[in-house]
Amino acid sequence: MKNKTVIITGASSGIGKEIAKYFIAKESNVVMNSSKEENLRKTYVEFGAPKNAVFLAGDISKQETSKKLVDLALKEFKTIDVLINNAGVFSPKAFLEVEEQDLELYWNINLKGTYFTTQAVIPSMIKQQDGSIINIGTVLVEHAIDGFPASAPLTSKGAIHSLTRQLAAEFGKDNIRVNTIAPGIIRSPLQSKIGIDDADSLAGLHLLNRIGETQEIAEAAYYLATANFITGETINVAGGHTVGHSI
Template sequence: MKNRTIIITGASTGIGKETAKYFLDKGYNLVMNSSNEENLKDTYKAFGSPSNAICFAGDVSKPETGKQLAALALEKFGRIDVLINNAGVFSPKPFLEVTKSDLECFWKINLLGTYFTSQAVIPQMVKQQGGSVINIGTVLVDHAIGGFPATAPLTSKGAIHALTRQLAAEFGKDNIKVNTIAPGIIRSPLQGKMGIEDVDSLSGLHLLNRIGEAQEVAEAAHYLATSDFVTGETINVAGGHTIGHSI
């Protein structure tokens, strides 16, 4: 895999950070993105400042960020094999309290970020006649929870699920695979940002009676990145969250 190149957005913390480390360990060339430049530099240093990784801080909701990520990948490594659209925001808020600015925030970062970065990268994959785009959604698109009101972020994530299927249809002829990973509750800084002090207390939402680890999402991403006959799919990494619950 030493000649394969991956771009990961939102790579400075949580699932993105763990996934970046996982692919580095597999020998991939890596282009890391985050909107937080300080966190991104800290993560790069924590990885040992590898020569086969480069960083670019930027807001993925702006089309120029995706273009710069693609340009950097080609300048440094000569190709783009995998894109993981991981950058995103998520927080609950009752439907009747959601404002226009709330919706715009989630749609800009989650949907527009995924849309524009894919738009910047796919032309090179078409040229190469192959590639893999992996989007990050959520199991809550298919399994809503009444006690966890999240219509604002879920509308943006649901749009990502739909975008995945359409892109898979449009670019299948070019041997470009497009899939979604829908995580359940994964141990990451996100829970703390949402005010969840004991994330393990939510284990019962999963049939396996535990929450997921970021590496398990990274493993699923690696499977999709290397699979030649899976496209247009949503892979739930959720311990049975969408299937049922233990009582």
């Protein structure tokens, strides 16, 4: 991945931040995106303002943001080799309490953000007859939990899983690989945002009896970015979450 160009959305914190850090260390050219410029700039500075990285703040649910990311990547690094659609929001809410604005939030950021950004990078990948698109889903799409009602965000994530397979079919002839990473419980700021004070208390949801770390998602993303014969797949990085539980 040295000198390959990677666009990463939601790169200022949590999983996206770790993925950006990982690819920068591997000497990839990284274009970082997040909705809040202050947080994005802070992360960039924390990384040491690396020469092989640039950043652009913007609402990923807006097509104009995706176009700006593509323009920036091509201007600075000439190619777009990998897109990692990490930006997203997620929070539990009982089905009967979900309002229209809830659905609009998740579909706008999670699905439309992934859709529009992918739509923006595909032409460049077709031109070079090579590319890798990595979407971030969740194991909860295939493994629902009664005590964690999240129908609103899960409908958007489920759509991303379906989009992955369809795009893999449409663009396989162009040597564009499209895959999804479905994380289990990962130690990140998201846990506290959704009211989980002790993420380790959820270790029993995984057969390995521990929660995951952000670097483990970054490692999976790097693998998929370099894998030339994997497409249309959903890779669970979840310690056995979908197989069974350690109680």
